[in-house]
Amino acid sequence: MDANIRNVFVGRSLCVIDDLSIAERTYLFSKVKELKTAIENGDQTAMDRFRINDKDFGIYEVFLEDSTRTRESFRNAANFHHAKVSELSADSSSFNKGESFADTFNTLAGYSNTIFIIRSKVEGVCRWLEDEGSAFAQRNRLWRKPAFINAGDGKHEHPTQELLDEFTFLEDNGWSTDNLHIALVGDLFHGRTVHSKADGLKLFKHVKVDLIAPTELAMPDSYVEKMRENGFSLRMFSSIDEYVGQEDIARKWYFTRPQLERMGDRILQRQGELRSAITFRKDFIDRMPEGTKFYHPLPRHKEHPTIPTFLDDTSFNGWERQSINGMYVRIVLLSLIGGKIGDEFVPPATMETGDANDEEYIISVPVSGDAAKAVKNYSEGVHPIRDGIVIDHICRGDSPSEIRNHMRLISSVLNLDEAKGGEWVSTGKTPGSFKGIIFRPGARELTRKELKRLAAVAPGCTLNIIKDGKVAAKYRTHMPPRIYNFDDLSCTNEACISHPSQSEGVPALFYRTADNRFACAYCGKSHSFKEIWKSKN
Ligand code: CP
DSSP: OOTTOOOTTTTOOBSSGGGSOHHHHHHHHHHHHHHHHHHHTTOHHHHHTTOOOOTTOEEEEEESSOOSHHHHHHHHHHHHTTOEEEEOOGGGSGGGGTOOHHHHHHHHHTTTEEEEEEEESSBTHHHHHHHHHHHHHHHTTOSSOOEEEEEEETTSOOHHHHHHHHHHHHHHTTTOOSEEEEEEEEOTTTOHHHHTHHHHGGGSSEEEEEEEOOGGGOOOHHHHHHHHHTTOEEEEESSHHHHHTSSOOOSEEEEEOOOGGGOOHHHHTTHHHHHHHTOOOGGGGGGSOTTOEEEOOSOOOSSSOSSOGGGTTSTTBOHHHHHHHHHHHHHHHHHHHTTSSOTTOOOOOOOOOOOGGGOOSEEEEOOOTTHHHHGGGSEETTEEOSSEEEEEEETTTSOHHHHHHHHHHHHHHTTOTTSSOEEEEEEOSSTTOEEEEEEEESOOOOOHHHHHHHHHHSTTOEEEEEETTEEEEEEEEOOOSEEESOTTBOOSOTTBTTSGGGOSOOOOEEEEOTTSOEEETTTOOEEOTTTSBGGGO
């Protein structure tokens, strides 16, 4: 290997499918194809090229939710590598004494373990451990930094399932990534395997997705939005009956199980009716285009399978090969992270776009020549303000009551509650529209941190600095590309590792999305700028 080329896969974590680029996934799939052929032909020499073959290389499985396929295919994959394979017995571990995820995994990393495979109902665990594990490894001068593989976290993502699904679609697409038309059927609300598809299917150039689910099990808006942003063409149907009643039927159907364990009582009471909307029936067969294949991450329910067992011995059956592919994909993933293969992969050159996190979110606006006139709009009771700050254009277009509520939040977030001044709702430029204005007389500079908080809690407003009765400076706020390091931020998803109810001590961190919302860095939940503040929740 050229000494200048570094193996980009070594020590990598896989928390969400997008942690591997399209080019990296394409390379991984080429290796899976090679390995699968080697195993099917019993070619030991070719298989050995994938083996980590180090009995001191620790691969640890920690399954805090039930699993057969993911746990056992990873265990078999790890054994293929002739590595040290361990499993934490969660029932008798110190989790039950209130130990945190960080302390537990740091302890295990200290015992010469390198790759952790984690399934948990707590969302975003691997992303948190990735940071914590690196810091622990550095503090303790560990030889290898631990890597974390998400084996399914709550309703969030299941990236290794996504890899094996994509590999199976490629097999059935003759390895072409040009087009994919797929129907996603079932519990799209709770199903993490279909949530991973919102980014996963970017592997294909032209993607058409048909979402088939009754309203109660519909794909969450944030994933629908992400699919649209990724350029997928989308259609929605409330049942298979409705879907097969039209002409444009996909040749690939991906079923997901109704996740009863994650449903509330209200939905559970209607499970029979919901299930029938997403269960395939014999009388649909004649409507299926030639070459249709069904897939399923499995397990199927033994009493109520949404793919009935009469289809097992038919050409529709793509799910058995899909499940078998799971072990091949996971062998290759471990091989890459363990550094056994991947040296020859050269990432495609990318355009240097600069660090979006440094992007300015407070933009200075020129003050008009007649600044003194402008200040007359902002009064301290009956007098115009001489010195102070005025935050204008708050929540333009919202209703007066929404604007008032949000101004209370802004005042609290900026620590302005104890200062004199006031808030009012005024009419906007267009008839019938409103905006909010907060004014605080008295000289006061906002710090850089306060400006960032203002931009995050009131994007699109203007901040006027009044001095000697004139507008001395004027700024327009934009949503910051990321927001963190503030104690009063919180993700609203109770299942997220960063939610205060999890007591894991994980500080909230949000990234701005393409549709100007804040996505939690751990669980991905999308929030409006009004929702991320604790005092709001
Ligand atoms: N597909 C899948 O994740 O199955 P298990 O729950 O059995 O691991």
